[in-house]
Amino acid sequence: MAPAAATARRVPAKSEVLGLFRSLLRTARQFTDYNIREYTKRRTVDGFRMNRTLSDPDAIASAFSDGTAQLEVAKRQVIIYSLYAPKVKSIMDVKP
Amino acid sequence: MASKLLASAASTLRRTLTEKNATYHLFRRLSTSSAAADPSPSAADSYEDADGITMKGVKISGRPLYLDMQATSPVDPRVLDAMLPYNLSRYGNPHSRTHLYGWESENAVETARSQVAALIGASPKEIVFTSGATESNNISVKGVMHFYRDKKRHVITTQTEHKCVLDSCRHLQQEGFDVTYLPVGTDGIIDLEMLRSAIRPDTGLVSVMAVNNEIGVIQPLEEIGKICKEFNVPFHTDAAQALGKIPIEVDKWNVSLMSLSGHKIYGPKGVGALYMRRRPRIRVEPQMNGGGQERGIRSGTVPTPLVVGFGAACELAMKEMEYDDKRISQLQERMLNGLRERLDGVIVNGSVERRYAGNLNVSFAYVEGESLLMGLKEVAVSSGSACTSASLEPSYVLRALGVDEDMAHTSIRFGIGRFTTEAEIDRAVQLTVQQVEKLREMSPLYEMVKEGINIKDIQWAQH
Numbered sequence A: 001m002a003p004a005a006a007t008a009r010r011v012p013a014k015s016e017v018l019g020l021f022r023s024l025l026r027t028a029r030q031f032t033d034y035n036i037r038e039y040t041k042r043r044t045v046d047g048f049r050m051n052r053t054l055s056d057p058d059a060i061a062s063a064f065s066d067g068t069a070q071l072e073v074a075k076r077q078v079i080i081y082s083l084y085a086p087k088v089k090s091i092m093d094v095k096p
Numbered sequence B: 001m002a003s004k005l006l007a008s009a010a011s012t013l014r015r016t017l018t019e020k021n022a023t024y025h026l027f028r029r030l031s032t033s034s035a036a037a038d039p040s041p042s043a044a045d046s047y048e049d050a051d052g053i054t055m056k057g058v059k060i061s062g063r064p065l066y067l068d069m070q071a072t073s074p075v076d077p078r079v080l081d082a083m084l085p086y087n088l089s090r091y092g093n094p095h096s097r098t099h100l101y102g103w104e105s106e107n108a109v110e111t112a113r114s115q116v117a118a119l120i121g122a123s124p125k126e127i128v129f130t131s132g133a134t135e136s137n138n139i140s141v142k143g144v145m146h147f148y149r150d151k152k153r154h155v156i157t158t159q160t161e162h163k164c165v166l167d168s169c170r171h172l173q174q175e176g177f178d179v180t181y182l183p184v185g186t187d188g189i190i191d192l193e194m195l196r197s198a199i200r201p202d203t204g205l206v207s208v209m210a211v212n213n214e215i216g217v218i219q220p221l222e223e224i225g226k227i228c229k230e231f232n233v234p235f236h237t238d239a240a241q242a243l244g245k246i247p248i249e250v251d252k253w254n255v256s257l258m259s260l261s262g263h264k265i266y267g268p269k270g271v272g273a274l275y276m277r278r279r280p281r282i283r284v285e286p287q288m289n290g291g292g293q294e295r296g297i298r299s300g301t302v303p304t305p306l307v308v309g310f311g312a313a314c315e316l317a318m319k320e321m322e323y324d325d326k327r328i329s330q331l332q333e334r335m336l337n338g339l340r341e342r343l344d345g346v347i348v349n350g351s352v353e354r355r356y357a358g359n360l361n362v363s364f365a366y367v368e369g370e371s372l373l374m375g376l377k378e379v380a381v382s383s384g385s386a387c388t389s390a391s392l393e394p395s396y397v398l399r400a401l402g403v404d405e406d407m408a409h410t411s412i413r414f415g416i417g418r419f420t421t422e423a424e425i426d427r428a429v430q431l432t433v434q435q436v437e438k439l440r441e442m443s444p445l446y447e448m449v450k451e452g453i454n455i456k457d458i459q460w461a462q463h
Helices: A002-009 A014-029 A034-053 A057-083 B002-031 B077-087 B100-120 B133-147 B163-174 B192-198 B221-231 B304-342 B369-375 B396-400 B422-442 B444-450
Strands: B046-049 B052-055 B058-060 B127-130 B154-158 B178-182 B203-207 B235-238 B257-261 B272-276 B346-348 B359-364 B411-415
Touching (some): A057 B077, B100 B257, B133 B203, B133 B235, B154 B163, B163 B178, B221 B235
Parallel strands (some): B154 B178, B154 B203, B235 B257
Antiparallel strands (some): B046 B052, B052 B058, B127 B272
């Protein structure tokens, strides 16, 4: 608990924020499931856009640690989804 | 008549298709020795490879796009992520008091309890985990009436409730209780004055669902709660379709009991909860007797992974409610506009204003719903509740609204959710329009309407 609180207080550099954004998008693209993939991409973009105006250092730090935790979840879930991916893709992924 | 013809044609088609498939499966079973490797050996007529799926005689090149969120929703990956540890090494029984396995499971269950409570503005002590909203509804309706059976002999509910409430009421009637089934208006909303006059001195429970599962209308719960408070009658609401979608405050609604479900809010199936007010205290007779878990109201080991998933889903719903709602409203508008632009005779069932946006129940005039569903194999939708989708009877909810028999047969429920995309909506609109146009082209009724004949004036000959 204590180390997490310590990192939460540190304000991330702009490059770190951009790095997190890119990693989230990269991970999102790897989801085998059409809906989850599109949602993760959309939610990432919208989440960063919503928090663009944050100025309070504490709020920025907590948003960043939130995003980092989400990235970990996404990385794990990409693997699980790929393990149990149905043989047939979504109709939305099938080229007409 | 046209619809009957279509239905019979469809059933013959289905029969031939399944027969063909049965022989196919027989071949397969003979040729493969490793039946255990088949992921679904019991599904007699399903077959899946990279080119497509064949199931129930229908061949599709991809998995259908999912627009049936009222039946169930996909599990959110964040929910699954929270659940998995409790399916792996953390398998303890949350009621084990003597070791770490039990303690960590108990902690997880209690965290989940507070996550559920937070979403509805309750205290964690007022949450009882159950197997789902059906069980919660049964405990609420039958449990309350059984507990207060000496003084209270009357229940008030509505005609558009979920089957499990109606069936519980039916059960009570057999035991000699009185039940009033309140009618609803054409918009699906109950009349508050009618409710007020239906309350008797021996009324033991008022049960009105929050968001209707078939037509998505939202009942005026705050006002109902006020009336119940005035007469000092316990108020139960089935909020399975409302949880995480509209803001819920148990104190604002003045509910004594509330049924919640996990799998409608991107959580796991097989878990739900019952909210039971502590002050003033409401008491129920348990349906399940045993080890006395969940304060004796619902005995049986609490399923830690499911409960953890339900808790995570509630926490997510709280965070995402605003975002999801905005998006779902946009998608609903996109869908309705798309359909209305290209088709005439598109009627929304139930109130348009007092409605949860994720539920779009529409009727396409002169088109038989089941035939439309059969044609829309690339879109996973239903004509109404999943519980009754096996029968060709028109929905009792739509009939309660006073929808004409012919229109009740034409309804389709589109369920939009967190993971629905714009592209899916556009595709669904395109496919629906195509199918409706095709069916109308064949329909003699539609032709007659185009020629200006009023269908209601036709005298049908009896055979």
